Amino acid sequence: MTQLFDIKREFAKSLREHIEAVESQADLLRRALKALEDDFDDSRRDPEKFISNPLAAFQLVRKLNQVGAATLELIEGRRAKDTLASLKSSAQALPRAGDVEGVVMALVRLQEMYRLDPRNISLFSETNHNVTLDPDETFHIAVISSLNRRFQYAVLWMEETLRKLNEGEEAVITKEEVIYQLASFSYGEEATRRDQLQSELYTHIIESIKNWTAKYSPQLYSAQHSIDKTYEALCTGKKPMMGLQTPQRQRKLVCRYRTGRGNPLMIFKEEVEWDEPTILRYHDFLSEGEIDTIKTLARPKLSRAKVIDPVSGEKVSAASRVSKSAWLSEHEHPTITQINRRIAAVSGLEMETAEDLQIANYGIGGQYEPHYDSKLTNDSDFQLRGGRIATVLIYMSDVDIGGATVFPDVGAALQPKRGTAVLWFNLLRNGNEDGRTLHAACPVFVGSKWVANKWIRTYGQEFRRKCSMFSQI
Numbered sequence: 001m002t003q004l005f006d007i008k009r010e011f012a013k014s015l016r017e018h019i020e021a022v023e024s025q026a027d028l029l030r031r032a033l034k035a036l037e038d039d040f041d042d043s044r045r046d047p048e049k050f051i052s053n054p055l056a057a058f059q060l061v062r063k064l065n066q067v068g069a070a071t072l073e074l075i076e077g078r079r080a081k082d083t084l085a086s087l088k089s090s091a092q093a094l095p096r097a098g099d100v101e102g103v104v105m106a107l108v109r110l111q112e113m114y115r116l117d118p119r120n121i122s123l124f125s126e127t128n129h130n131v132t133l134d135p136d137e138t139f140h141i142a143v144i145s146s147l148n149r150r151f152q153y154a155v156l157w158m159e160e161t162l163r164k165l166n167e168g169e170e171a172v173i174t175k176e177e178v179i180y181q182l183a184s185f186s187y188g189e190e191a192t193r194r195d196q197l198q199s200e201l202y203t204h205i206i207e208s209i210k211n212w213t214a215k216y217s218p219q220l221y222s223a224q225h226s227i228d229k230t231y232e233a234l235c236t237g238k239k240p241m242m243g244l245q246t247p248q249r250q251r252k253l254v255c256r257y258r259t260g261r262g263n264p265l266m267i268f269k270e271e272v273e274w275d276e277p278t279i280l281r282y283h284d285f286l287s288e289g290e291i292d293t294i295k296t297l298a299r300p301k302l303s304r305a306k307v308i309d310p311v312s313g314e315k316v317s318a319a320s321r322v323s324k325s326a327w328l329s330e331h332e333h334p335t336i337t338q339i340n341r342r343i344a345a346v347s348g349l350e351m352e353t354a355e356d357l358q359i360a361n362y363g364i365g366g367q368y369e370p371h372y373d374s375k376l377t378n379d380s381d382f383q384l385r386g387g388r389i390a391t392v393l394i395y396m397s398d399v400d401i402g403g404a405t406v407f408p409d410v411g412a413a414l415q416p417k418r419g420t421a422v423l424w425f426n427l428l429r430n431g432n433e434d435g436r437t438l439h440a441a442c443p444v445f446v447g448s449k450w451v452a453n454k455w456i457r458t459y460g461q462e463f464r465r466k467c468s469m470f471s472q473i
Contacts, residue, residue, distance in 0.1 A: 106365025260345025
């Protein structure tokens with residue numbers, strides 16, 4: 001998302017040159033340029049913080065999409081010989097309609113998980129980022145929500161649009177158009193006969209909106225897409241009964257210094273985050289310089305993270321995992337080698353059969369629904385390296401709101417803390433899968449979540465973590 005600011009600057013430069021070459025079209029094009037140069041002034045100070053706001057991201061993507069589409073339509077009519085190619089090339093990098101839809105659906109995921117209505121989100125954005133959506137923008141969110149069959153949220157955003165229009169905010173969209181859209185939500189197929197709707201229908205719709213909370217809130221916030229109730233509770237900061245800190249458990253959750261494999265030159269700050277299963281956090285695991293190096297190496301490689309389709313065995317994009325990822329191997333930089341050595345020290349395991357370091361970035365609404373690291377459908381590496389015996393998750397950023405790593409079966413919730421690493425074993429000592437390691441990454445509401453994953457395989461660990469027929473530890 002932060003690359004959009006570079007794209008914006010490049011597009012503004014090309015657009016300025018084209019305006020100078022096409023004086024006959026200067027008025028319309030200068031208006032587009034002004035929209036690019038005047039908006040988002042405070043984004044320059046900290047682009048990543050600014051774009052972490054879901055409304056700011058939507059506004060930026062939508063604005064650039066509209067300006068780009070309008071400009072392309074304009075220049076197709078009368079082409080300037082010298083600057084047209086440069087301008088068109090810059091415009092190709094601007095967000096498309098699918099990008100706008102992606103940001104809106106991230107917004108909807110946040111509403112589903114954190115039980116937010118548009119007014120809550122708007123007030124938060126106005127207070128913290130000075131971002132305010134106009135009625136046309138809230139209406140656009142409503143339309144995309146409805147096209148993706150999120151009708152409950154579409155109605156909420158329609159309600160926000162009507163509220164803004166009733167307060168006198170200027171917009172292209174009219175109250176009548178909003179009411180027509182609401183008619184399609186309330187009356188289904190009857191919406192195809194909109195010209196037959198009477199004024200009583202409009203009154204009914206408006207009254208329905210006024211009574212929205214009382215009438216629809218029970219079904220609005222029901223768990224959708226089979227999201228586990230405990231997962232949702234943990235992500236929203238609630239503690240289920242199994243996650244309560246009893247005195248017996250509290251005594252086990254300690255902090256201590258320990259050496260890596262007995263090496264006195266490698267001392268780690270270890271915190272027991274959870275007792276059953278054992279989840280350990282290591283503080284100051286990465287330095288600021290190492291974090292910057294990893295991000296720099298990963299950024300050019302980032303692409304949409306995928307999951308394995310259980311039927312075809314192919315890697316596909318899925319709503320259950322919304323993030324970007326890249327893989328870094330030891331030969332790419334000495335920092336990766338140093339990190340692998342540290343992972344070997346805290347885990348006590350061999351790294352020869354471990355996977356490369358995976359870097360993941362979770363942006364607005366980024367999430368990974370409950371899953372097991374040890375359960376990989378059609379795992380091509382299983383025969384060569386065995387299953388994933390352990391996971392080391394390294395946090396490379398703090399997250400303002402959301403983004404926790406939660407374990408629904410045991411009630412544990414770990415907050416991202418920049419520079420720390422978390423370790424747990426996916427397999428019991430007898431080789432069976434530890435069902436308690438079901439975990440998930442909660443949606444990021446505000447902020448940008450960077451993590452590094454290291455999955456260690458079973459082959460080569462025979463003398464590092466000895467097997468047992470009975471031990472469940």
